[in-house]
Amino acid sequence: xxxxxxxxxxxxxxxxxxxxxxxxxxxxxxxxxxxxxxxxxxxxxxxxxxxxxxxxxxxxxxxxxxxxxxxxxxxxxxxxxxxxxxxxxxxxxxxxxxxxxxxxxxxxxxxxxxxxxxxxxxxxxxxxxxxxxxxxxxxxxxxxxxxxxxxxxxxxxxxxxxxxxxxxxxxxxxxxxxxxxxxxxxxxxxxxxxxxxxxxxxxxxxxxxxxxxxxxxxxxxxxxxxxxxxxxxxxxxxxxxxxxxxxxxxxxxxxxxxxxxxxxxxxxxxxxxxxxxxxxxxxxxxxxxxxxxxxxxxxxxxxxxxxxxxxxxxxxxxxxxxxxxxxxxxxxxxxxxxxxxxxxxxxxxxxxx
Amino acid sequence: xxxxxxxxxxxxxxxxxxxxxxxxxxxxxxxxxxxxxxxxxxxxxxxxxxxxxxxxxxxxxxxxxxxxxxxxxxxxxxxxxxxxxxxxxxxxxxxxxxxxxxxxxxxxxxxxxxxxxxxxxxxxxxxxxxxxxxxxxxxxxxxxxxxxxxxxxxxxxxxxxxxxxxxxxxxxxxxxxxxxxxxxxxxxxxxxxxxxxxxxxxxxxxxxxxxxxxxxxxxxxxxxxxxxxxxxxxxxxxxxxxxxxxxxxxxxxxxxxxxxxxxxxxxxxxxxxxxxxxxxxxxxxxxxxxxxxxxxxxxxxxxxxxxxxxxxxxxxxxxxxxxxxxxxxxxxxxxxxxxxxxxxxxxxxxxxx
Numbered sequence: 001x002x003x004x005x006x007x008x009x010x011x012x013x014x015x016x017x018x019x020x021x022x023x024x025x026x027x028x029x030x031x032x033x034x035x036x037x038x039x040x041x042x043x044x045x046x047x048x049x050x051x052x053x054x055x056x057x058x059x060x061x062x063x064x065x066x067x068x069x070x071x072x073x074x075x076x077x078x079x080x081x082x083x084x085x086x087x088x089x090x091x092x093x094x095x096x097x098x099x100x101x102x103x104x105x106x107x108x109x110x111x112x113x114x115x116x117x118x119x120x121x122x123x124x125x126x127x128x129x130x131x132x133x134x135x136x137x138x139x140x141x142x143x144x145x146x147x148x149x150x151x152x153x154x155x156x157x158x159x160x161x162x163x164x165x166x167x168x169x170x171x172x173x174x175x176x177x178x179x180x181x182x183x184x185x186x187x188x189x190x191x192x193x194x195x196x197x198x199x200x201x202x203x204x205x206x207x208x209x210x211x212x213x214x215x216x217x218x219x220x221x222x223x224x225x226x227x228x229x230x231x232x233x234x235x236x237x238x239x240x241x242x243x244x245x246x247x248x249x250x251x252x253x254x255x256x257x258x259x260x261x262x263x264x265x266x267x268x269x270x271x272x273x274x275x276x277x278x279x280x281x282x283x284x285x286x287x288x289x290x291x292x293x294x295x296x297x298x299x300x301x302x303x304x305x306x307x308x309x310x311x312x313x314x315x316x317x318x319x320x321x322x323x324x325x326x327x328x329x330x331x332x333x334x335x336x337x338x339x340x341x342x343x344x345x346x347x348x349x350x351x352x353x
Numbered sequence: 354x355x356x357x358x359x360x361x362x363x364x365x366x367x368x369x370x371x372x373x374x375x376x377x378x379x380x381x382x383x384x385x386x387x388x389x390x391x392x393x394x395x396x397x398x399x400x401x402x403x404x405x406x407x408x409x410x411x412x413x414x415x416x417x418x419x420x421x422x423x424x425x426x427x428x429x430x431x432x433x434x435x436x437x438x439x440x441x442x443x444x445x446x447x448x449x450x451x452x453x454x455x456x457x458x459x460x461x462x463x464x465x466x467x468x469x470x471x472x473x474x475x476x477x478x479x480x481x482x483x484x485x486x487x488x489x490x491x492x493x494x495x496x497x498x499x500x501x502x503x504x505x506x507x508x509x510x511x512x513x514x515x516x517x518x519x520x521x522x523x524x525x526x527x528x529x530x531x532x533x534x535x536x537x538x539x540x541x542x543x544x545x546x547x548x549x550x551x552x553x554x555x556x557x558x559x560x561x562x563x564x565x566x567x568x569x570x571x572x573x574x575x576x577x578x579x580x581x582x583x584x585x586x587x588x589x590x591x592x593x594x595x596x597x598x599x600x601x602x603x604x605x606x607x608x609x610x611x612x613x614x615x616x617x618x619x620x621x622x623x624x625x626x627x628x629x630x631x632x633x634x635x636x637x638x639x640x641x642x643x644x645x646x647x648x649x650x651x652x653x654x655x656x657x658x659x660x661x662x663x664x665x666x667x668x669x670x671x672x673x674x675x676x677x678x679x680x681x682x683x684x685x686x687x688x689x690x691x692x693x694x695x696x697x698x699x700x701x702x703x704x705x706x
Contacts, residue, residue, distance in 0.1 A: 001545065009607050010545045061478075070478040125414075125423040192363045192681065254362050255678040259667060260612035262675060314612060316669065322615060325608040328545065346683065 004310050004324040011066040015053045017332030019082025023145070025091035025336055030149070031345060038092050046090045046099055049083055058109070058140055063329060068265045075121040077113045080106050085145040092149040095176050100150045107146055111154065114139050126194075130181045132190055133170045136162035137205040144211060163209055165224055170202075176232040178202035182224025191256050197249045200268020206230040207275035210282055214346075223282050230275050234291060237268070242318050243298040245272050263322065264315040267335035269299035274339050281350055311336050357677040358661050364419040368406045370685030372435025374398050376498070377690055379442035383502070394445050399443045399452055402436055408625060411462070418684060428474040430466045433459050434491045438498040439519045453503045460499055464507065465499075467492050482544055483534045486523045489515035490558040497564060516562055520578055523555075529585040530604055531555035545610050552590025553621020559583040560628035563635055567699075576635050581613040583628050587644060590621070595671050596651040598625050616675065617668040620653035621687035627692050632701055665691050 001010040022045025029038040039142035052068025053061050060079035063072040090096065112118035114135050126131070140162050143155040169186035170179045180198045183189050206229035213222035237245040245268040248261040276292035279285070301313040302319045305326075313331040314322040325331065354363040375398025382391040413432035416425040426624025437460045437482050444453035465471035467488050477483070493515050496508040522539035523532045533551045537544050559582035566575035590598040598621040601614040629645035632638070655672045656664040658679075667682040668673040678684065 003608060012544055065480060069480040071480055072477050124425050127418060127424055129420040191365055214499075255356060255676040257681050257683075259616060259675070263612060304659070322612070323608040325610070328608075328610050330610075 001325065001329070002327045004305055004312070004326055006326070009328065010072060012242075012329075013048075013064050013066065013068075014329040014332065015049070015061050015064060015079040016082050017327075017334070018045055018053065019079065019086040020332055020334040021186055021236070022049065022086035023089045024341075025085070026093040028341065029093045030089060031341070034093075037062045042086075042093055045086060046096075049086060050099075050102065053079065053083070060142065072350045077110055077120065078138065080110050080113070081142045083150075084142050088146045088149040097340070103146065103150060104152055107142065107152065109155070110139065110142060111158070129184050130194060131169065131184055132181050133166060133179065133202065133205060137208060140205075140208045140212070144208065144215075159212060163212065163222065163225070163339060165206060167208070171225070171229060171232075173228065175251070176235060178205070178229050178233050179251065180227070188251065192254075193249075195251045195255055197233070197236055197251055197253065198247070198259065199233040199249060200245045200247070200265070200271050202233040203230055203237070203245070203268065203275045204271035206233070207271065207278050210275065210278040213282060214278070218282055224295060226275075227279050227283060227288075230279055230288075234272070237272075238294075239264075239317065243294070244302065244315075244319070245269055245295070260314075262317040264302070264319065265315065266299075266303050266311050266313045266331065269295060269303065270335040270339035273299060274342055277343055278346065281329060281346060296323050299340065354470070354678065354682065355405060355680045357658055357665070357679055360679060360682065365424060365682075366401075366417050366419065366421075367682040367685065368402070368414050368417060368432040369390050369435050369683075370680075370687070371398055371402050371406065371687055372432065372439040373687040375402065375439035376435065376442050377686055377694075379439070379446040380694065383442060383444045385694070387446075394441045395439075395446055398439060398531070402439060403452075403455065406432065406436070427521070428476060430473065431491065432462055433463050434495045436503075437463060437495050441499045441502040450463065455498060456503060456702070457505055460495065460505065460507070460672075463492065463495060467487065481542065481544070482537050483547060484522065484537055485534050486519060486532065486555065488562060489518045490554070493497055493558075493561045493565070497561065497568075512565060516565065516575065516578070519558060524578070524582060524585075526581065528604070529588060531558070531582050532604070539646040541604065545603075545607075548607065549611065550586070550589055550604055550606045550677035551600070552586040552602060553598045553600070553618070553624050555586040556583055556590070556621070556628045557624035559586070560624065560631050562626065563631040566635060567631070571576070571635055579628075580632050580636060580638075580641075583632050583641075587625070590625075591647075592617075596647070597668075597672070598622055598648070599670070614665075617670065617672070618653070619652075619656050619664050619666045619684065622648060622656065623688040626652060627695055630696055631699065634699060 003009050012319060022042050026042035027037045027307045029035060048068065052064060059073060060083060061070045062074040062079055064070050084107045087099045091100035091103055113120060118164035140159050143159050146153040148153050160214055170181050172179060179188060180196060181189060181194050188194060209222055210226035213219045213226060219292050236249050239246050244264040247263050248256045248258050248263055250256050272295045276288050276295060302315055305312055312321050312325050313325060316322050331334065356362050375395050378391045382388060401421065402591055405417060408426060412426060413436060414423045415427040415432055417423050437456050440452045440456035444456055466473060493512050496512050499505050500508040510606035522535050525532060532541060532644045534542060534548060536545050541547060546595050559579045562676060563579035566572045566579060589602050592599050597617040600616050600618055601609045601611050605608050625648045633641035633645055645660065655668055659664055663679050667677060669675050
């Protein structure tokens with residue numbers, strides 16, 4: 001965890017970021033060029049994750065110290081999903097069969113969590129059950145990455161199932177909105193948490209679906225769904241006053257309880273840069289090219305640190321830097337390099353390099 | 354939970370706020386004048402808490418729906434501490450012996466949690482044990498309120514014990530700072546969470562100690578301790594650029610991870626208004642009168658809603674309103690009315706009305 005100029009802030013390690021870094025390095029090795037330093041970095045990440053980041057029951061930690069002693073475990077299984085993509089990409093890069101087996105095994109665990117077959121410790125009582133879009137979204141992307149690297153026959157069907165779940169439960173055409181949470185029957189929960197939208201997150205979901213559309217020979221239904229999601233949440237999230245994607249909105253424009261609701265975080269901008277580019281490529285609709293230009297211009301003007309490189313993570317609504325850390329428990333080498341790598345990849349294919 | 358103009362945002366109920374509202378109404382009845390509507394309101398709060406806010410094991414919920422169905426339980430025992438002061442103040446107002454017994458019983462539970470005799474579900478693994486100032490602080494105030502209303506012989510000794518703990522573990526004279534978290538031996542944990550300071554919270558702790566100093570005939574050691582805490586955290590928390598008390602700071606001025614670190618919340622201002630007034634009254638040092646004027650002027654200029662009354666809860670660093678809710682899961686009728694009531698009480702005693 002490092003400050004803007006690279007100064008060390010904390011020697012602790014975030015397990016999400018171990019997985020994401022390992023995935024990134026292995027993916028660059030697999031897709032850009034086979035640099036040994038990338039493979040070596042991915043190997044170190046793989047081994048640290050494998051040896052230090054699982055508890056005795058096989059559940060992954062969220063936060064460990066420098067040498068891997070556990071600090072915190074959380075109820076969710078996002079550490080596991082990032083381990084799947086890390087292990088799968090590393091297995092492809094290295095040919096390590098143990099890594100491939102582990103990727104498939106942890107993917108199986110994630111499937112069990114996602115279907116409810118394996119229970120997470122519940123955060124809420126049973127009075128008002130809800131489901132989040134986060135689980136089908138992360139599962140789509142995890143399965144896509146697994147499929148692209150070492151392959152797994154469970155992926156294709158599961159991806160379509162989660163996309164169906166998102167379309168049927170979370171996408172509300174009548175009010176032009178993608179909900180972050182809904183009741184199990186897909187209805188809107190008219191309480192503060194249930195009304196809270198996360199436009200950058202829904203837009204990330206939109207491009208996972210557009211990616212699937214491309215994979216399936218530009219499937220028209222999936223293109224339509226992804227573009228609707230992007231359209232709706234651009235309308236909800238784009239800040240007409242200062243530019244950029246706002247963090248949270250209320251579906252009925254009531255006050256949002258989360259304190260950072262009107263801040264600009266780095267990652268919603270990255271996800272919107274990808275989604276608008278993909279939407280343009282699959283539709284050739286100039287509207288998306290304009291949206292892409294707008295978000296790209298905003299993001300690179302405001303987030304890029306011209307002095308020390310990389311991006312700041314946290315801006316106030318008006319674009320002033322709120323705090324200077326380049327890396328912490330939540331910000332690591334993922335959304336920004338993934339955006340640059342992914343956009344490079346799809347443009348390269350497009351141009352037919 | 355209501356918007357700035359009183360519009361209902363959510364029918365759910367925060368258990369903390371049920372306790373705090375009940376305490377406030379009963380306290381006004383006990384100390385300002387015996388208005389029946391206040392007693393009646395306190396009774397409704399007492400009965401709702403007693404009948405709806407405990408689970409089958411006697412642990413209190415954090416969040417329930419309008420009729421009291423449970424939404425969320427949290428690991429901490431703050432709901433319990435607010436129930437103690439609510440039940441004790443209501444018992445005094447109404448003469449209800451059951452309420453008095455329940456207040457003492459729940460206080461016993463809180464003592465067990467505070468000493469570790471009763472275990473909370475741990476948030477962190479055992480690698481890096483830490484203690485927060487929040488527990489001794491809330492226990493001091495809970496015991497003070499219990500003592501002032503229905504009395505309890507456990508209070509006097511316990512209060513002095515917690516003050517000793519704060520002085521020995523959390524107050525760092527060498528760096529002029531009050532830590533929010535420390536290792537069990539009182540040392541600073543040099544990681545992001547361990548370095549994070551909450552100046553408004555420490556200043557609230559300062560006035561709990563100054564209150565105890567007054568109660569003990571202006572005990573010089575306690576006055577000195579409370580004033581040191583106030584001095585240190587005013588230096589850390591007062592925003593020289595825009596005024597007001599900032600939410601979080603890092604002890605070594607590194608970036609703070611919590612996103613709202615430079616916002617101005619209502620309650621740190623309330624606590625600082627009380628602390629500076631008390632410090633002036635017990636020391637007659639003009640420095641505290643000036644600090645009191647500064648914070649009072651800042652707070653009433655920026656937080657007070659001139660159109661609809663009451664205070665906004667959440668301002669950006671520069672004083673602009675971030676969101677308009679007057680009440681939500683965390684903001685209720687507590688810090689502001691407690692400040693006005695407490696300052697009125699001590700000034701009334703001072704003037705000898």
